[in-house]
Amino acid sequence: xxxxxxxxxxxxxxSCEVKSxxxxxxxxxxxKDKKTGKVIPAHFIQEVSCEHNGSAVLTANWGTAISTNxxxxxEFSGAKKGDTIKLSWVDNMGESDxxxxxxx
Amino acid sequence: MRKLALTAxxxxxxxxxxxxxxxxxxxxxxxxxxxxxxxxxxxxxxxYKNGVYAINADARSSWEAIEEFPPYEDELMxxxxxxxxPFANGKTYASCFPNxxxxxxxxxxxxxxxxxxxxxxxGEINECRTKNGEKPLAWQKGDIAQISAYMASTANGKxxxxxxxNDPRALAAYARGKQHFYAKRGQLNLSCANCHVDNSGxxxxxxxxxxxxxxxxxFPVYRLKWSGLGTLHRRYGGCNKQVRAKAFDxxxxxxxxxxxFHTYMSNGISVNAPSSRK
Numbered sequence: 001x002x003x004x005x006x007x008x009x010x011x012x013x014x015s016c017e018v019k020s021x022x023x024x025x026x027x028x029x030x031x032k033d034k035k036t037g038k039v040i041p042a043h044f045i046q047e048v049s050c051e052h053n054g055s056a057v058l059t060a061n062w063g064t065a066i067s068t069n070x071x072x073x074x075e076f077s078g079a080k081k082g083d084t085i086k087l088s089w090v091d092n093m094g095e096s097d098x099x100x101x102x103x104x
Numbered sequence: 105m106r107k108l109a110l111t112a113x114x115x116x117x118x119x120x121x122x123x124x125x126x127x128x129x130x131x132x133x134x135x136x137x138x139x140x141x142x143x144x145x146x147x148x149x150x151x152y153k154n155g156v157y158a159i160n161a162d163a164r165s166s167w168e169a170i171e172e173f174p175p176y177e178d179e180l181m182x183x184x185x186x187x188x189x190p191f192a193n194g195k196t197y198a199s200c201f202p203n204x205x206x207x208x209x210x211x212x213x214x215x216x217x218x219x220x221x222x223x224x225x226x227g228e229i230n231e232c233r234t235k236n237g238e239k240p241l242a243w244q245k246g247d248i249a250q251i252s253a254y255m256a257s258t259a260n261g262k263x264x265x266x267x268x269x270n271d272p273r274a275l276a277a278y279a280r281g282k283q284h285f286y287a288k289r290g291q292l293n294l295s296c297a298n299c300h301v302d303n304s305g306x307x308x309x310x311x312x313x314x315x316x317x318x319x320x321x322x323f324p325v326y327r328l329k330w331s332g333l334g335t336l337h338r339r340y341g342g343c344n345k346q347v348r349a350k351a352f353d354x355x356x357x358x359x360x361x362x363x364x365f366h367t368y369m370s371n372g373i374s375v376n377a378p379s380s381r382k
Contacts, residue, residue, distance in 0.1 A: 069331065
């Protein structure tokens with residue numbers, strides 16, 4: 001389901017600026033279902049990584065403090081216009097997704 | 105005559121007196137705007153539609169970054185789908201509204217002389233449903249917010265144009281809304297004005313208080329706190345609860361009157377719904 005990630009990458013001077021919006025519930029595991037009283041199980045992204053030319057330019061370890069539908073933006077150097085980057089995430093339930101973008 | 109009206113407004117503001125039709129709404133609007141123009145020099149009237157981001161540059165840069173991928177996009181698209189889906193009887197929402205429901209948000213809320221009541225957009229969406237044999241939607245969030253957001257978005261750029269006719273019932277509703285706005289309530293004993301007029305631009309804990317001028321232009325609004333869209337009455341309920349006052353029901357006469365006064369105070373500012381806020 002590559003449609004969980006909206007991503008844009010742009011050159012800003014010498015560095016590449018990446019902005020993304022990831023659609024994910026980011027359930028903390030601390031909320032209770034109002035009707036049944038049972039805890040809603042934790043379901044959150046644990047790792048986000050970004051690859052460029054075969055090497056990782058970003059690895060993020062996330063936890064329950066990150067909100068629903070997280071917005072992530074970062075800059076990295078060593079890229080040029082036309083290159084491709086790949087953003088991926090894996091969550092605590094083993095689900096994952098990734099998306100690629102060309103650097104403009 | 106005008107001096108008397110302005111004095112009466114001033115007395116009402118500071119005395120929190122219940123108002124009969126003491127000051128004309130147009131005079132209230134003028135003094136409301138003048139207050140904010142003086143408080144935030146250099147901010148043009150139109151910019152107030154961006155709320156706190158019109159007066160806080162740091163918050164604005166974060167907001168502009170988030171608006172690159174508007175968090176309300178999905179719900180807005182769903183609102184359009186819902187708006188275009190016909191009822192069981194084959195009719196659509198378009199049949200209940202002037203101009204097919206598009207480009208009309210700026211006229212809400214309005215005073216309906218037949219029923220003698222204030223009509224809001226969400227209220228009429230549900231009236232359209234019941235008129236066509238469908239169950240009304242729950243207020244505040246979900247489908248009602250999505251449909252309202254879509255309809256409002258078709259009016260983006262149009263200036264708010266709420267009318268208060270010279271009808272004692274309309275003036276009474278306006279006065280009731282004005283009274284709610286300026287009256288202290290709750291355990292924290294605060295009025296809407298205490299935060300959004302007297303202390304607009306100041307901070308309450310980690311938040312900058314938005315000016316009341318321009319408030320309703322961007323509702324229904326996506327709040328990061330809600331992770332979703334919510335209507336103006338949803339926010340009213342939240343504000344009442346925040347000062348530890350009992351909230352009124354969404355679409356209650358009290359909140360409709362408040363919306364009437366509140367939106368009138370933002371006349372002349374463009375609709376820009378939905379938008380995202382903290």
